[in-house]
Amino acid sequence: MATISRSKEKQNINLTTIECYTAEFLQQHKHIWQEFFQFQREQKIEPWAKIIVHGVPIQPF
DSSP states (O other): OOEEEEOTTTOOEEEEOOTTOOHHHHHHTHHHHGGGOOOSOOOOOOOOOOOOOOSOOOTTO
16 A cells, blocks of 8 residues: 545545555455455546636636
8 A cells, every 4th residue: 555545525535556556456355455444335546637727707607
């Protein structure tokens, strides 16, 4: 594991792997780590990018 953190909004636990391991690896070996957390399901988070758009009129909103 690179980091274990908790999201602010929903209090989800985020497991971040080091480069040589993947989310698929964690899912395949869930039997190793699932006893340390109480959870309903796990979900792989796909990488995505954030952008800032300038000059968009917001009056309609």
